[in-house]
Amino acid sequence: MQIKQEIHCPNCGSKAQRKYCFKTNISNTQCPACDYLMINCFRTGKVLEAYAPGLYSHR
Numbered sequence: 001m002q003i004k005q006e007i008h009c010p011n012c013g014s015k016a017q018r019k020y021c022f023k024t025n026i027s028n029t030q031c032p033a034c035d036y037l038m039i040n041c042f043r044t045g046k047v048l049e050a051y052a053p054g055l056y057s058h059r
């Protein structure tokens with residue numbers, strides 16, 4: 001079972017989408033505006049994959 005949720009991108013603030021997969025306990029956040037990507041296990045909070053283009057180039 002999968003649930004889709006509209007959220008605001010933590011990277012750029014645009015509309016992004018978060019998907020929850022309850023079979024694997026993995027949530028997947030994707031922002032089409034800035035290519036932000038976050039895949040994590042929402043049960044343990046462990047981040048499996050994260051990609052935020054703006055965050056790294058701003059440093």
Ligand SMILES: [Zn+2]
Binds near residue numbers: 010012013016031033
């Ligand atoms: Zn974004």
